[in-house]
Amino acid sequence: MTKTSDEIVHDPRGGMPRLIEIMRRLRDPETGCPWDIEQDFGTIAPYTIEEAYEVADAIEREAWDELKGELGDLLFQSVFHAQMADERGLFDFDDVADHMSDKMVARHPHVFGDESRDKSADQQTRDWETIKAAERAAKERGGVLDDVALGLPALLRAVKLQKRAARVGFDWPDIAPVLDKVAEEAREVVEARDHLSHEALTDEMGDLFFVLANVARHLGVDPEAALRGTNAKFVRRFRMIEAELEKRGKRPEDSDLAEMDALWDAAKAREKAGT
Missing domain, CATH: 1.10.287.1080 (MazG-like)
Structure with a gap:
């Protein structure tokens, strides 16, 4: 019924x-x-x-x-x-x-079809990308970067754009020139801060973030995960500062940078010591 x-x-x-x-x-x-x-x-x-x-x-x-x-x-x-x-x-x-x-x-033809499952994880990843490339071609999207979603978080999208470009050979062969590029972009941020407009400074900051994402990609690090981890670490340590200040009958707004910086260093030392 x-x-x-x-x-x-x-x-x-x-x-x-x-x-x-x-x-x-x-x-x-x-x-x-x-x-x-x-x-x-x-x-x-x-x-x-x-x-x-x-x-x-x-x-x-x-x-x-x-x-x-x-x-x-x-x-x-x-x-x-x-x-x-x-x-x-x-x-x-x-x-x-x-x-x-x-x-x-x-x-997954190696699971649901007649292909062998006797492949490494790297080979399966390459096969996956080959199949996805064929799917993109079937959609008649001509550009290499055409279907990298605009709505992705900026760091994640940067890595995906770089990976897609790397597949067609547009990539540095190793990390050394990428690190050189970080130093170059950092210098350009300083120059923009001192001499250029806020719009130009924003553009240079974007370039710096993009090359930092490239460093992460070359090192096999997920930049989103790395930054989430650092955000969590910052929250954890700042809460330690608040707790120590409370013991002193204070709140952060009652303190100053020197005192809070010393408490930060103490919190960092405690974390590294595992206490």
């Missing part, structure tokens, strides 16, 4: 059909939520990015009890976009799932 909409919505084990029906009801123009009805792809996209970062944050903190909820929030974003597409007659959630399934089967 077919369930009614209310039965699906209130079924605690309803799985994906329940979530899809909830989204449909939220977007119903007559009985749905006014906020959800007003949204479009553009207004929802920032939330999608935010939820992806919250998944990454839960993993970074190994907050496994939170991860289920964060993955659910991210899944809901896909359902939201699929519902809006369905309303326009573009596609629905099943189309999204089928497209992803088709892609995974096509990109």
